[in-house]
Amino acid sequence: MALTALGLAAARRGATTPAAALRNVLVATRAWSSAAGPSVTDQMIAYARQEGGFAAMDVVQSGLAMQPDSNAGVDTSRLLLVMSEISGAQADWAASAKWASAAAAAAAATPPGVPAEQLGELSLSARLQQVRALLAAGLDADAATAAASPPVVISDTASSGSSSAAPLLHSLQRLVTAAAGDATAAEQPRWEAPSGGSGGVLEAASAKLSGDILLLQGKGPEAAEAYQSASDSAASAADAAAAGPGGDTGLLSARAAREVQADASLGLAQVSMASKQWEEAEERLSAALKAAEAAGGEAAPLLAPVLALLGVVYSRTARVMYGEGMFREAAKLSKLDPARLSVAPPSHALHPSLHAALAWRYCQLLNALPNRGGEAAAWEGSAAGGGGGDGGGGVPAAAAAAEESTSARYPVLLAILTKLSEAPAASAQLDAFLRAQPSATAVPFISWVADLEARAASAEERRALGALCERLVLARERLEEERMDALYVDSLRVLAGGDGQQEALMASDPASYATQLAEAVTGGPVVREGYSPAYDALLAVAPPAALTPAGVAKAHKEAAELAEDMRARRRRSFAAVVGRLRISSPEQEAALLAPSAASRILELLLGLSSEGEREALLPDCFTPPPEGGSAAAEDAETDELWCTPLQLLNEIDARVRDVVEARGGGGFIRLRQGEQAALGGGSHGLSGGAYEAALRHLRAAVAERWLDTLPAGATGSSSEEFGPV
Numbered sequence: 001m002a003l004t005a006l007g008l009a010a011a012r013r014g015a016t017t018p019a020a021a022l023r024n025v026l027v028a029t030r031a032w033s034s035a036a037g038p039s040v041t042d043q044m045i046a047y048a049r050q051e052g053g054f055a056a057m058d059v060v061q062s063g064l065a066m067q068p069d070s071n072a073g074v075d076t077s078r079l080l081l082v083m084s085e086i087s088g089a090q091a092d093w094a095a096s097a098k099w100a101s102a103a104a105a106a107a108a109a110t111p112p113g114v115p116a117e118q119l120g121e122l123s124l125s126a127r128l129q130q131v132r133a134l135l136a137a138g139l140d141a142d143a144a145t146a147a148a149s150p151p152v153v154i155s156d157t158a159s160s161g162s163s164s165a166a167p168l169l170h171s172l173q174r175l176v177t178a179a180a181g182d183a184t185a186a187e188q189p190r191w192e193a194p195s196g197g198s199g200g201v202l203e204a205a206s207a208k209l210s211g212d213i214l215l216l217q218g219k220g221p222e223a224a225e226a227y228q229s230a231s232d233s234a235a236s237a238a239d240a241a242a243a244g245p246g247g248d249t250g251l252l253s254a255r256a257a258r259e260v261q262a263d264a265s266l267g268l269a270q271v272s273m274a275s276k277q278w279e280e281a282e283e284r285l286s287a288a289l290k291a292a293e294a295a296g297g298e299a300a301p302l303l304a305p306v307l308a309l310l311g312v313v314y315s316r317t318a319r320v321m322y323g324e325g326m327f328r329e330a331a332k333l334s335k336l337d338p339a340r341l342s343v344a345p346p347s348h349a350l351h352p353s354l355h356a357a358l359a360w361r362y363c364q365l366l367n368a369l370p371n372r373g374g375e376a377a378a379w380e381g382s383a384a385g386g387g388g389g390d391g392g393g394g395v396p397a398a399a400a401a402a403e404e405s406t407s408a409r410y411p412v413l414l415a416i417l418t419k420l421s422e423a424p425a426a427s428a429q430l431d432a433f434l435r436a437q438p439s440a441t442a443v444p445f446i447s448w449v450a451d452l453e454a455r456a457a458s459a460e461e462r463r464a465l466g467a468l469c470e471r472l473v474l475a476r477e478r479l480e481e482e483r484m485d486a487l488y489v490d491s492l493r494v495l496a497g498g499d500g501q502q503e504a505l506m507a508s509d510p511a512s513y514a515t516q517l518a519e520a521v522t523g524g525p526v527v528r529e530g531y532s533p534a535y536d537a538l539l540a541v542a543p544p545a546a547l548t549p550a551g552v553a554k555a556h557k558e559a560a561e562l563a564e565d566m567r568a569r570r571r572r573s574f575a576a577v578v579g580r581l582r583i584s585s586p587e588q589e590a591a592l593l594a595p596s597a598a599s600r601i602l603e604l605l606l607g608l609s610s611e612g613e614r615e616a617l618l619p620d621c622f623t624p625p626p627e628g629g630s631a632a633a634e635d636a637e638t639d640e641l642w643c644t645p646l647q648l649l650n651e652i653d654a655r656v657r658d659v660v661e662a663r664g665g666g667g668f669i670r671l672r673q674g675e676q677a678a679l680g681g682g683s684h685g686l687s688g689g690a691y692e693a694a695l696r697h698l699r700a701a702v703a704e705r706w707l708d709t710l711p712a713g714a715t716g717s718s719s720e721e722f723g724p725v
Contacts, residue, residue: 373439
């Protein structure tokens, strides 16, 4: 996919650089061929491209050691080029660029006797691979320098009219003239398919870049012609490489040909998207996805640009959920996560500008969805800093930009909220501010305030931040409920007219009613045509079932049920996540002062006679009871206790700490009633060393079976806090 970035990066750098790049790098030549049979070098290359990975690199390096001159010669250059391709497949673009540069130098230092056209192809292939690697690494300036470096000069006969590459070379020169802004050009540049030639990877790449320039000039039909020729040439080259009698031994691999084919299909799709031919664009993107999967597999980062464009197509054709799925999968394949940019940068297989484009498109979609403003802001920050080109700094720049934006914006927001909370009319002013600033009740900001609370130096500051955090959580819940109620009321507004006109409209013309309902809810016009002639005609004759009276009534009923269910779920989730409950009755206070479930479960476990019985009962301790409760428990008026592994672990740690302090402190230690009984030989009959040994054994069992798989620091306590278990 980096070939797409080549055309875009060249266009960004101005008219002179792409002209030099096209003139000096992508010159039309015939495909590499050899009259001799498969040599040892051919066999090594075929094996390396079939196997890949470090084993293939070992074989190629062995082949380099066998060469008479490790810095010159055709075979040396070919092996170095294979090393570059293998490194690129592993997303090690720095190594890929280094090997490609060495391949070009080895081709230039080849002793006399090799035909100039073959050396030209070899040099051009190495230069193309080098530019591709540098662009994928985000080193745009270095890529421009490499593109401007002249490859091995092809003989005059190769550029004359007798060569099969001459027509394509001539068309590229005309395109270069147009790209350089030469107003004296005698004719408008137009890409022409080469007459004859072998249709190799270089020709396909040249045609693809020609299509890029034509598309940037707004010449869609000519660009589509160039892209189609590039796709056909690349597919033919890939098929020929795969079917070769000696394996894939060409200058550039079948993988490179498939990548050019995918790039060309992407170009065709963009031509269709520019003319709003969405169905055709989807078909062409499917072809690009197939070629990309053939090049890198089903989970390769190369699929991300294709999936991102599919997300755009789905979004523009009112298939929002499919579009979000495509964006999410593209972000997953490219390892792009705005929340972890500083510690987990995205895949280096793609140019940083592609990461930025993906983040921005995803941000646009999230902004159009309800209650997704926090996510949209995170993706917007990733897009704002992710387009840097040089030094591979696009991704770190995105993380730095997001952190800088947070560090500059959150303290100001906190100061405003603190000031409003202290004002006499705090409630009204604060509520108005929270309604006008949704970011103040977004999860990232609330989490940031909670972190400040945890790190607060004084108890007074901790109480103030805790009160503000609780207030923000409650405001977020209230505002979300208000937005949901408003959305539901808007959807029912048409039915509550009172004069029966809307009910009659729903019965007589459900399609018009559904359109009015959608416009009332969304506040914008509804697109009812322009998808495709067949689909428009189908909608006019037979509207979907959702537009019938029964479908509309069912939708209203399901919306009411969903609203009530989401309210209940949100109340439970916020209480569980935040962990702050208002004590408004004596019963709640008594429940808080009573022994915790973890403490009572630990007493039960210590009352068992053997370590094996305690371990066998642990899974039941961590299993919550059925949501409605069991009949036996209700009849016996008993509690069905359960706790999480972390809660039990914290209870064990607290008791072990008290035991250690009581044994070595020498002073009076105030213990809870249950712990005093435990140290003195409570109902479980354990005391002294046996009690401590039982606690440590339980701690080891819980940590080993339930907590050791968590990330470092996720448990909030250290396994070595009280010495070896």
